[in-house]
Amino acid sequence: MTESIGIVTPKTFKVDQPLQLVSGAVLPQFELVYETYGELNSDASNAVLICHALSGDHHVAGYHQDSDKPGWWNDYIGPNKPIDTNKLYVVCSNNLGSCRGSTGPTTLNPETGQVYGSDFPIITCRDWVNSQNLLRQHLGIEQWAAIVGGSMGGMQVMQWAIDYPNSLRHAVVIAAAPKLSAQNIAFNEVARRAIMTDPDFHEGRFIDVGTTPKGGLALARMLGHLTYLSDDMMGAKFGRELRSESLKYSFDVEFQVESYLRYQGEKFATKQNFDANTYLLMTKALDYFDPAAEFDNDLSQAFAQTQAKFLVVSFTSDWRFSPARSREIVRALLDNDLDVSYAEVESEHGHDAFLLPNTHYEGIFRAYMQRVIKEASQ
Amino acid sequence: MSLISPEFKLIADWIEPTSHVLDLGCGDGTLLNYLQSTRQTRGYGMEIDPQKNIQAMMNGINVIQSNLDGQDLINYFDPNSFDYVIMTQALQVVRRPDILLDHMLTIGKQIIVTFPNFGHWKMRAQLLLKGRMPETDTLPYHWYDTPNIHLCTFNDFEDLCEEKDIEVVARSVVNNQHQSNLGIRLMPNLMGEVALYKVQRK
Numbered sequence: 233m234t235e236s237i238g239i240v241t242p243k244t245f246k247v248d249q250p251l252q253l254v255s256g257a258v259l260p261q262f263e264l265v266y267e268t269y270g271e272l273n274s275d276a277s278n279a280v281l282i283c284h285a286l287s288g289d290h291h292v293a294g295y296h297q298d299s300d301k302p303g304w305w306n307d308y309i310g311p312n313k314p315i316d317t318n319k320l321y322v323v324c325s326n327n328l329g330s331c332r333g334s335t336g337p338t339t340l341n342p343e344t345g346q347v348y349g350s351d352f353p354i355i356t357c358r359d360w361v362n363s364q365n366l367l368r369q370h371l372g373i374e375q376w377a378a379i380v381g382g383s384m385g386g387m388q389v390m391q392w393a394i395d396y397p398n399s400l401r402h403a404v405v406i407a408a409a410p411k412l413s414a415q416n417i418a419f420n421e422v423a424r425r426a427i428m429t430d431p432d433f434h435e436g437r438f439i440d441v442g443t444t445p446k447g448g449l450a451l452a453r454m455l456g457h458l459t460y461l462s463d464d465m466m467g468a469k470f471g472r473e474l475r476s477e478s479l480k481y482s483f484d485v486e487f488q489v490e491s492y493l494r495y496q497g498e499k500f501a502t503k504q505n506f507d508a509n510t511y512l513l514m515t516k517a518l519d520y521f522d523p524a525a526e527f528d529n530d531l532s533q534a535f536a537q538t539q540a541k542f543l544v545v546s547f548t549s550d551w552r553f554s555p556a557r558s559r560e561i562v563r564a565l566l567d568n569d570l571d572v573s574y575a576e577v578e579s580e581h582g583h584d585a586f587l588l589p590n591t592h593y594e595g596i597f598r599a600y601m602q603r604v605i606k607e608a609s610q
Numbered sequence: 611m612s613l614i615s616p617e618f619k620l621i622a623d624w625i626e627p628t629s630h631v632l633d634l635g636c637g638d639g640t641l642l643n644y645l646q647s648t649r650q651t652r653g654y655g656m657e658i659d660p661q662k663n664i665q666a667m668m669n670g671i672n673v674i675q676s677n678l679d680g681q682d683l684i685n686y687f688d689p690n691s692f693d694y695v696i697m698t699q700a701l702q703v704v705r706r707p708d709i710l711l712d713h714m715l716t717i718g719k720q721i722i723v724t725f726p727n728f729g730h731w732k733m734r735a736q737l738l739l740k741g742r743m744p745e746t747d748t749l750p751y752h753w754y755d756t757p758n759i760h761l762c763t764f765n766d767f768e769d770l771c772e773e774k775d776i777e778v779v780a781r782s783v784v785n786n787q788h789q790s791n792l793g794i795r796l797m798p799n800l801m802g803e804v805a806l807y808k809v810q811r812k
Contacts (some may be wrong), residue, residue, distance in 0.1 A: 559685070562674065566654075566686055571631075574674045575663055592660040599667035 350436020450497030729763030
């Protein structure tokens with residue numbers, strides 16, 4: 233897996249029409265930033281949409297000019313990789329509410345001339361899918377060959393299959409859950425409280441004031457990070473290894489794992505400059521996701537109109553969205569006699585495993601995408 | 611894909627066209643693929659081995675990675691979800707074949723199983739004459755590395771069916787080339803090496 237797409241440049245899709253949101257609010261106009269790789273074939277049958285996870289963005293593969301940081305799924309997308317850009321036209325759009333270019337809390341509110349900040353409306357998974365569907369039309373794609381996503385991305389894939397059953401042939405749902413558990417929501421709530429109680433939060437108007445709630449955001453990310461890793465992986469990587477040779481008996485960083493978490497948190501809040509309001513919006517969208525809710529809490533019913541074929545993948549050490557959560561999805565799909573394959577990949581990397589190289593995962597992913605490619609070229 | 615074994619051809623003869631089929635321990639999906647193309651069946655394979663999962667997927671099979679020793683069958687499927695639940699050469703490797711049979715008969719209207727016969731004369735002879743656990747072409751393992759933890763004879767299996775009120779709808783007893791002969795027909799438990807059973811609830 234050495235080949236890369238090379239240099240890629242994001243594009244912007246501007247929509248001047250209002251977008252009605254699930255919450256009841258309306259976005260008068262909006263922009264979606266997205267990247268594409270590979271070539272759309274003549275009958276537009278080889279387009280694959282990638283949906284990103286909580287802190288992800290549209291930069292899913294290749295490199296930006298003047299940056300040595302590859303896209304977040306560069307291991308799996310590119311020439312001859314499982315999502316083969318020699319054969320497929322890959323699209324990844326940046327979610328609404330993001331801080332990476334698409335209209336979100338850091339962009340200007342046309343009605344006030346100021347950044348949206350906390351005025352940005354609550355966004356749901358369904359809103360993302362509705363906005364991505366406009367992008368689909370804009371790109372001249374009648375039906376996606378596949379929609380692929382991990383974690384929060386996997387939830388968008390399910391929402392697509394439910395809301396636009398004729399607009400996709402294959403759905404690849406990786407390390408996801410049909411809805412958040414109380415524990416998942418609790419973690420999100422603690423993360424949000426960390427941000428909102430930071431003195432620099434200023435009720436979400438921190439950009440106007442010229443501050444950022446870095447401490448709160450770093451804490452939120454530390455907590456998130458904990459839930460992405462597995463106990464085994466942390467044990468193997470850090471154990472109880474100390475920073476210095478002897479214990480200091482103070483509240484300074486003593487253990488390597490503390491140092492690592494603090495570093496990850498600070499990096500997220502300062503270097504990556506992630507927007508605190510975006511973090512709030514994304515975690516809230518996760519909490520709200522529950523496609524079965526309007527079908528009497530019956531997930532099987534939610535998938536009743538679905539036409540897509542499915543690949544569902546989970547990872548053994550993922551305790552954020554455990555294999556049991558993926559099996560709930562599989563069960564609901566089987567109830568509808570849909571074409572579904574399911575793989576439970578052995579990994580020690582916890583929830584993060586879906587982003588990392590792994591022979592079994594790659595093999596399954598590749599085999600399934602070969603099927604997608606074969607159908608697209610027929 | 612592996613060549614189509616005589617066993618798979620015998621199984622295909624028992625399958626009504628366009629049936630809904632579940633294949634337990636589907637391996638690389640050869641049987642399901644064969645049934646899809648010759649009998650227009652639809653359905654799923656279940657397989658625990660990651661490598662075989664990948665191969666099955668390459669063969670165009672819907673494969674659900676699962677452990678047959680668990681509760682997956684009844685967790686995933688409603689009663690009578692399938693026309694046939696098939697399991698070839700795997701009954702002897704599961705922890706509780708009796709419970710698995712029950713689960714198969716819950717979700718499938720009929721089940722088809724194949725397994726090696728521990729009552730074959732070669733087995734009996736090795737144990738009787740050499741005093742050692744048999745090693746044959748059908749069961750080519752040492753006692754310590756065999757995956758076959760619940761070997762049985764045809765008679766044992768039929769006793770279990772009797773006990774569980776399971777009706778044997780069809781039986782085909784063959785040698786390891788999947789041929790039948792007079793000896794096998796007269797004394798299946800002594801002369802037969804592999805049996806194919808089609809059974810259902812009485």
